[in-house]
């Protein structure tokens with residue numbers, strides 16, 4: 063069987079390119095036929111994946127190699143096609159999708175498992191979410207609005223990120239903006255609707271709609287979320303002091319934050335978030351603009367395990 067790969071060479075601060083060369087050696091050694099396309103800029107993952115899906119009429123396997131941004135883009139290209147099974151080799155900095163579906167988070171182990179799986183073609187079905195705001199699309203990990211999207215927007219726009227990325231210190235940019243913006247960001251009134259029930263939060267910092275527990279490179283933002291239960295876990299941080307917010311960012315690594323009284327959790331299939339002030343939004347860590355957003359469960363997608 064011919065395997066199709068979409069590789070983001072820039073993932074993991076450019077290390078993904080070297081990872082791909084090693085993957086290629088293994089494929090050749092196993093005499094596996096493959097075809098590869100490289101992304102050249104943001105958005106290419108979606109375009110290439112859609113082109114593959116439209117060209118092929120028989121079932122085929124499309125494997126994304128990169129980080130969460132890469133699998134996000136590839137899923138956006140193929141979510142509406144039933145004849146595609148998606149594979150994922152984690153080769154990014156965060157790799158939360160792999161954690162979320164309990165797939166190995168190192169490229170070597172993931173490749174080994176996938177090579178076994180390809181022979182038997184073992185696929186599992188997973189939920190993906192659909193969002194509609196000024197942009198629309200699907201997500202595999204989470205959609206977030208408010209403070210976290212604000213931080214990632216600031217960090218991505220920073221000239222320091224590119225410089226520090228080259229030194230593999232890119233994460234410090236997020237920490238810098240987290241500490242700085244904590245004192246500048248103004249929490250807002252948010253109206254949240256979960257399956258027709260309405261809730262109002264007067265000083266909301268952030269709302270995360272999660273498909274599985276992981277976020278931001280291993281933080282357990284929604285510890286009980288499951289990626290195959292056809293619903294989302296919603297986490298709201300409201301009316302928290304700036305000092306306590308800092309401790310929240312420490313406890314979120316093991317999921318301890320959900321015991322705080324300022325953290326509210328819900329579960330549902332249809333979520334609407336609106337606010338008087340347009341809130342920054344992200345889907346799987348990718349910027350998707352700002353404003354009100356509606357999120358619903360998309361049909362499941364088949365993933366190679």
Ligand SMILES: Nc1ncnc2c1ncn2[C@@H]1O[C@H](COP(=O)(O)OP(=O)(O)OP(=O)(O)O)[C@@H](O)[C@H]1O
Nearest residue numbers: 072073074101102104129130131132154155156157
């Ligand atoms: N050739 C390219 N050059 C620059 N950016 C690219 C290229 N191809 C894709 N991108 C963009 O790179 C961004 C980051 O990719 P990705 O998220 O896969 O890697 P990562 O940030 O290292 O991993 P993670 O999200 O898991 O932390 C995505 O927004 C994607 O659109």
